[in-house]
Structure formats: structure tokens, C-alpha cells
Amino acid sequence: MLLRSTGLHGVFVGSHAIAEGALTIRQLREGPYVRVLHGVYADPSLPRDHLLRCRAAALLMPGGAALGGRSAAALLGAPAPSYGDPVTVVVPGPLRWAGPAGVRVHRTDLQDHEVGLAVDDLPVTSPLRTAWDLAVLETLPTAVGVLDAMLSTRVVTAEQLRQVLDRSAGRWGLRRVRRALDHVDGRSESPPESWVRVACAQAGLPAPVPQYEVVHDGRWLGRVDLAWPAHRVIVEYDGEHHFDDLQIVKDDARLGRLVAAGWTVIRLSAADLRSMDAVVRRIGEALGVSTTRR
Secondary structure (H helix, E strand, O other), rough: OOOOOOEEEEEEEEEHHHHHOOOHHHHHHHHEEHHHHHHEEEEEEEEEHHHHHHHHHHOOOOOOEEHHHHHHHHHHHOOOOOOOOOOOEEOOOOOOOOOOEEEEEEEEEHHHHHEOOHHHEEEEEHHHHHHHHHHHHHHHHHHHHHHHHHHHHHOOOHHHHHHHHHOOOOOOOHHHHHHHHHOOOOOOOOHHHHHHHHHHHHOOOOOEEEEEEEEEEEEEEEEEEEOOOOOOOOEEEOOOOHHHHHHHHHHHHHHHHHHHHOOOEEOOOOOOOOOHHHHHHHHHHHHHOOOEEE
């Protein structure tokens, strides 16, 4: 049963549903409903994803607040955090709202023009404000991964980001934002590619070229995730779809051609990224360059 009258697309505040007579306390406790955040429930048929958590947070947050940071970026088209990651809510400074567990509140100045509507008419920070808060609130690799996606999908442009920096002298967080924007590259096609690029930069390695087109003896051999053409080194990240049987065969054949053409190929999986220091060492050894963590 979807309680559309008491909430937002199948997400509802339990106390409101009871007050309106849509549910009894017993039905809420014993029914099939999923508790998304404290006091907020959802129809069990809904996907348990970050959007569901954003809908729940939107029912609780005060007027004038907006979904921000990674949450806003996801609603604007960037890769979404996992279901268990907190929802980011930006709250104007005068408001005193802490939010429930599962919500990260960022209290700061927030202008009317910095808020708009996204999926399901959820209030979100504008793309440029979202980009700023990402760089301020998140670790450098996470921020760059999401910002790369925002650039790739043209939610924001590099020129817009440069203009924001130019008119933000003295603004809180400027140093972190400038540092993040120094690393962004809209050619990256997945957060893991961005994370590896950032790790290489922090270790003092030469910068790779994202999505490099490899041509050998006039023959196109493929496009690779990251490449160091001068060193003839390639890094390929194998996401989940690469482990499909047919895709494995295609990948092996393609990478075999690259190796035969004289390239060193480093294949990475999600498990490898758990130790980025080890990844950087492998790349440094292939490049013949020593690494220095910054």
C-alpha cells in the first residue's frame, strides 16, 4: 500500500500516517514498511537506494534547507552514494536543525538562488553550489570523482567552475575547493579512474591521460581508461560488467593486442582499490618512477 497522501512517492512520516488515520501504531510496527530514517518509512516495493534516503530526509528537513553535496550531485545525474551512506542536507545558518542519524547537516550561508528542484521536486542546491560543497565536505578523491562526473555530463562546465573561483576570494573553504578543481578532468568515465588519478598526483607520479585512444602502426587498438603514452603504460579498471563471460573474452583479446604492441597493462578491480598505496607502487614501478606520498 502506497501512502501517497501522507508522504512523498511512497515514503511517509509514521506519526503523520497515524495522525491522519491511514495506519495504526500496530500496523506501522508489524506491517511490511521499511524504516528509512528515524520516524520515516517506505513502501517495501521501492528500491533501497540513495534516492529513497533523500526522499525521507526531505520530509524531515526544515523549510529553506536543501539536499546538497553528494546527495544533490546524485539527484543531478552523478553517481549516487550507497544506500547506507548519509544524506547531505545544507541548512541556512540561522536554522538549528541537527537531523536524525543517517543525515549529515552542513550549516552555512545558503542563498535563494542556490536552491532548485530535482527528481520528485526535491529541493537541491544548484549545480555550482553543489560542486563547491562537494569540494569542501568530501575527501579529495571522493570530491574529484563526483566533480569529474558532473563535468562529463555537463551539469557544470570547467569555465563555470573557474568563474566561481575567480569571484570567491576570502570565501570559507576556498583552499579545499581550489585543490579539488586542480585535479578535475571531465574525460574520466568512472569514479575509480578519478581516484587512481588523484592517488598518482599525490604520490608525485606523472599525470595520466584519461580515455586515451591507442593507435599502433596506423591501426586503432582501443580506448583505455588511463594511459602514460611516453612510458607506454596503461591502467584499466575492470568494473562489474567486465566480469561477464563474453566481456572477459573481449577484454582479454583487446588487452592482448595492446601488450603485443609494446604496452604495459595494469588491470585493477574494486578489490585492488582497497589499497591505493599498493596501486600507486605498481604504477610507479611500471613507469620507472619512485613515489612520494604527499
